[in-house]
Amino acid sequence: MAIEIADLERRMLAQEQVLQVLIAHMTEAEPKFLDRLRAVFAGDQPPGRAEQDLTGTEQYAMQFIRRIEVLRETGESGEDADPKVGGIGTT
Numbered sequence: 001m002a003i004e005i006a007d008l009e010r011r012m013l014a015q016e017q018v019l020q021v022l023i024a025h026m027t028e029a030e031p032k033f034l035d036r037l038r039a040v041f042a043g044d045q046p047p048g049r050a051e052q053d054l055t056g057t058e059q060y061a062m063q064f065i066r067r068i069e070v071l072r073e074t075g076e077s078g079e080d081a082d083p084k085v086g087g088i089g090t091t
Contacts, residue, residue, distance in 0.1 A: 020064065024071040034072075038065055 027034045041061035 016064065020068050020071055024068050027068070027072060034065065034068060038062075041065065 023033070023037070041058050
């Protein structure tokens with residue numbers, strides 16, 4: 001079972017990296033695209049959310065968006081990028 005979980009995590013990280021690079025390339029043609037993504041996921045957290053010891057969906061989304069910003073700033077192709085930087089599995 002541990003092997004299956006590790007495989008799932010690797011696949012998920014790979015898909016996350018592909019999406020980040022794709023969105024980074026899309027924002028070259030449409031710079032406001034990233035702003036629209038940020039606006040959707042940067043909403044206020046519901047009351048009581050901060051009391052839980054969980055990472056919310058919005059937090060993961062903002063980490064994902066931040067990684068796209070880093071990709072754009074550094075001009076990385078994503079091939080050598082660390083998928084954990086600003087992505088799932090980070091805080």
